[in-house]
Amino acid sequence: MAGPEYDTEIKQLRATMSTIEQVLDLPAMQREIEDLGVQVAAPDLWDDQANATKVTGRLSALQGQVERFEALQGRVDDLELMVELATEEGDADSLAESEAELGRIKKAVEALEVRTLLSGEYDEREAIVTIRAGAGGVDAADFAEMLMRMYTRWAERNKYPVEVFDVSYAEEAGIKSAEFAIRAPYAYGTLSVEVGTHRLVRISPFDNQGRRQTSFAAVEVVPQLEETDEIEVDENDVRVDVFRSGGPGGQSVNTTDSAVRLTHIPTGIVVSCQNEKSQLQNKAAAMIVLKAKLLAKKKAEEAALKKDLKGDVAASWGDQMRNYVLNPYQIVKDLRTGYETGNPQPVFDGDIDGFLEAGIRWRRGAEKADAN
Template identity: 65%
Template sequence: MTTTLELAEAIRGLDATLHNIEVVLDVAKLRKDKADLEAEASAPDLWDDQTKAQAVTSRLSYVNMEINRVEGLRSRIDDAGIMLEMAESEDDPGVLEEVVEELAKLRKSIDELEVRTLLSGPYDVREALVSIRSGAGGVDAADFAEMLMRMYLRWAERHGYPTEVYDTSYAEEAGLKSATFAVKVPYAYGTLSVEAGTHRLVRISPFDNQGRRQTSFAAVEVVPVVEQTDDIEIPDEEIRVDVYRASGPGGQGVNTTDSAVRLTHIPTNIVVSCQNERSQLQNKATAMVVLKAKLLARKQAEEAAKIDALRGDVAGSWGDQMRNYVLNPYQMVKDLRSEFETGNPSAVLDGEIDGFIEAGIRWRKQRERAAGK
């Protein structure tokens, strides 16, 4: 049985860890940002500029969430100390057991928050654009792509992160050929970037009359949203613009006008599209945001490749083959990089992927340190 001395030491350890996190997150600055943002949000002309207003309210929501998260953990550590003193003074094993359970929960929550301090890349603080494409495996792959999209949207919903779907290209029989959506919260890119790569599904195909096992693949791409400070300029002559009528599942028409927009960047052959707005101009503007983000990610990858070439790094990208989802003959989801795994694929596909994300971020940080980055 855990002694009161061991529990007191555990509380001191958690307190020290949380203090280090508070320093890295700069909670004092977060509080100052909150006051400044609240002043901006109360301005009577705030919504004259809707883009700026949404940015202010989104940032304020995020800052409040971060402050409340840290303050909540600090309060729980203090309460655990009081409960431990009570258990000692009253010699109450029931209260002592409550302290043990609360410390286990606190340790998990603090470990999750500590992962945030590992996000120090130049674009990690950005919002994220996530693209999913079906790969080999026919209709099963298209169905898997739709399963992955739901997984990420459910993950965002669980955390209260706002999302916006920009484009969905439905497959003929079922599922998605491709989809692009935004996760509009700071650090979404740093958090979700470890999800980039090839995902593999093994299951009994619901589309096979003979009930055979099928392996299918889907690719996930995560790029940071471009900001005004980024040097991404695209001359008009480098872009081909196509307009078309948006469609839904099974090819059914969604809009009665040609409002969907497809942009092709001619030098790189990068193609993006948007169909979530009724206005062709709005869809073009959103598609341009996605295109610039992909070009920024390409530029970032090229710069990283040059550095790796100078260093002599011949290892493959960490974002290639990355995770298996096995539904038959056994139940398991396993990350091939961090080796984190779970025997509950249903929960994972319903958005419970924090364990994989945290393990991926820690794995990446260890790899960067080993490479001297």
Template identity: 65%
Template sequence: MADQDPAEEIKELSSTLASVESVLDLDAKRTEIEQLREQSADPELWNDQDNAQRVTRRLSYLESEVTRVEGIQRRLEDLGVLFELAAAEDDADTLAEARAELAALRKDVGDLEVRTLLSGPYDEREALVTINAQAGGVDAADWTQMLQRMYLRWAERRGYPTEIYDTSYAEEAGIKSTTFAVKAPFAYGTLRGEHGTHRLVRISPFDNQSRRQTSFAGVDVVPVVEQSDHIDIDEGDLRIDVYRSSGPGGQGVNTTDSAVRITHLPTGIVVSCQNERSQLQNRATAMSVLQAKLLERKRQEERAALAELRGEATSSWGTQMRNYVLHPYQSVKDVRTNTETGNTGAVLDGEIDEFIDAEIRWMRNQERDAE
């Protein structure tokens, strides 16, 4: 790539960007932006808070998408001029700046290409993420909390709103489980490859002999349900428990029994919500989470039945999918895509786009092979 003529590479990147623009259909997005702007200017919109938030989130997302593509196009145009200027003045500093910008644009256009792969029926939905501590005792609970922070930091870096619905704290340290929403379009399509078991190897901070400990946490990602989804839930199949919300160490954060736990008896699925002060609000949110998990279960069953009819073996992405090694060396490696980095601190601080992009490409290839 370094030996390629910069003008030719800029031309190739411009051609790729034009293809991406076609797939993303920017003209349709601009039309929708104008419609949403009209809706958002209507004072009546805020009579329905939920709908108003959906409209404003969608508008913000679309404006960001269009601005992002248009910005890359302008940078590509400016870059050609920068290379010409560097050559005309024989300026090494300007040439270095141009080469650095070319590398950055190469990555940004590649990221946009990945975005075009999110074409699944639910990919454009918001995401519900649940993380559960698995084997490893207190280290697994601590690891679960580390993963929660990693994903929340990732969302924060991207400007994605998040809402934590439920957190079950462990007795000594960390958390036993957590459920939170990533409220951004295509959050599900972006994050669904994170589903599976995450394995941590490190010197345990909870072992007074400083021994190496391996611990596991399971990550579950499902799409948020919408009104068009048909999930029938029989009230007789539910056990609903109410209890008092609590924080770390059992500290009460509520003085009423407002937290809600719903168990779907036929499947054994359990969901909880304690982020609102109202029991009714927590129940409504918990039901939404339950519907999302039942929808995902239904989709999995349909995929398995179709694969059986075709005589295909079904593959599960819900197995061990990433190893995080902090001792005796530093490494994070995805076992499916072989994506790897030694910068473990950055990964745990939410810099996981390299892994997510590789997952999206890998999953799309798997889906194409199955078609």
């Protein structure tokens, strides 16, 4: 690549970074970081543990986003200097390294640019994720646990706090269901493209005849509720059950009936929480999740009505959305976007950014098509 070509590429990168900076509104993020820093320094912060967790999580996530942007901006500056020196000295090896770094930076900028596509009403919220084992017996329960690990590892990679509300363990292996929150700005907008049915094909480790097994798990993502959201729940519509918290294999992890299950009778929505120490705390946490799910259901019904009025009879994109095939060949493929990888293990270890970015771009395209 010649010098003028590098100049053009770097100018395009700077223009894209400038657009991203405007959309992210870095000055506003810096002001919020300063305000949160003052709150974190307060001696009575941890008197309210729920609020303290929210404040520290928000601060960590915002700092991570600003650091990511500034680090990428620094890489563009370094690249420009590297190209300038290599061109002056006629250093072919440095120019080759510059070209490789240019490719890496372009990918990183594209990933950051995806954030600018998250402009939905609730996209900037934190996310509440629910995973349920589907058809496939013990393999489905094991697959559900693999998916939970995948999302929590993704959060760890990005330094996003995770709060587990409830895990219902299966008898032999894996989990029947799990509910957890990812405490980061735009977690909902990012992870909402994961909603739907996930399918695993592999040689079952639980089949003594070594047969191939197909199993399914469902993923649901709803936005974290905020105080300004208007959603009322009649206490008469909610059945409250208390039970003893448990761990793998039914092992008791609590000697009192502190876990709480809420059932919203009109809709059939069930929410459990056993993460907190007291029944009262678990009930409050479960109510927050229940309200979030009711709000999401309300919005989904409104969106479906709008589509009906437009005569749109297309199936929802959220069903049967991704295949994870480990045998007879290895591939993870998104059925909506076509994005795929032939190396499933990093995906199960939380390397899902490529799928998330492809899903967000696909969804934006679908929204534009619906608007026309």
